Amino acid sequence: MYLEKLQQWRYATADFSGADITDAVLDKLLNATRLTASSYGLQPYCTLVVRDKGLREQLVNHSFGQQKVADSSALVIFAAKTGAVADIVDPYISELSQQRQLTNEEAENTRNYLTQKLQAMSAAKRKEWAARQAYIGLGTFLLAAAELEVDSCPMEGIEHDAYDNTLSLKELGLSTVFACPVGYRSEADTTQFQKKVRQPLSKFKVVL
Numbered sequence: 001m002y003l004e005k006l007q008q009w010r011y012a013t014a015d016f017s018g019a020d021i022t023d024a025v026l027d028k029l030l031n032a033t034r035l036t037a038s039s040y041g042l043q044p045y046c047t048l049v050v051r052d053k054g055l056r057e058q059l060v061n062h063s064f065g066q067q068k069v070a071d072s073s074a075l076v077i078f079a080a081k082t083g084a085v086a087d088i089v090d091p092y093i094s095e096l097s098q099q100r101q102l103t104n105e106e107a108e109n110t111r112n113y114l115t116q117k118l119q120a121m122s123a124a125k126r127k128e129w130a131a132r133q134a135y136i137g138l139g140t141f142l143l144a145a146a147e148l149e150v151d152s153c154p155m156e157g158i159e160h161d162a163y164d165n166t167l168s169l170k171e172l173g174l175s176t177v178f179a180c181p182v183g184y185r186s187e188a189d190t191t192q193f194q195k196k197v198r199q200p201l202s203k204f205k206v207v208l
Contacts, residue, residue, distance in 0.1 A: 010145065013152060069179065080127055135178075
């Protein structure tokens with residue numbers, strides 16, 4: 001399987017070379033991620049691209065000193081939408097109506113249905129739900145990066161509130177879920193030569 005080759009190629013890059021990803025390559029990567037499946041198709045998260053070196057240096061301080069946040073070509077942050085329910089539903093209804101040429105009645109019925117579903121969750125539950133959707137996107141993101149021979153390192157080991165404050169995300173109705181530096185591996189990164197360690201299929205697969 002070609003997919004397996006991509007999985008074997010990629011690893012959690014520890015040391016980036018500093019070589020830049022072009023905007024065109026980064027857009028291809030993010031577009032593939034955009035097409036990922038999500039609950040109801042709502043995509044209750046977004047991707048934030050931090051190119052500014054100085055800003056990424058600030059974020060190193062909130063990433064337990066992990067210098068790859070600054071040394072990579074860009075830092076991509078997946079952020080959950082934590083504002084009003086309408087901030088999640090309305091953009092979807094707008095695109096749905098346009099792409100599928102819904103009548104006003106069909107659009108409003110769909111809007112009401114989705115709004116009721118999301119409002120039935122507490123704010124904390126909606127945030128958790130949105131974060132889970134972001135993780136689905138991460139799987140596509142990592143494989144798309146490998147397809148484009150872009151190195152990556154998904155990171156949960158960050159100070160989420162500090163990221164939100166540094167990037168003023170709360171004002172935007174967003175909350176950091178995880179960050180992922182992207183770029184190109186350094187020849188000095190010895191991690192790339194280590195064998196990939198995973199559970200064998202006989203232990204990973206449970207047949208009931």
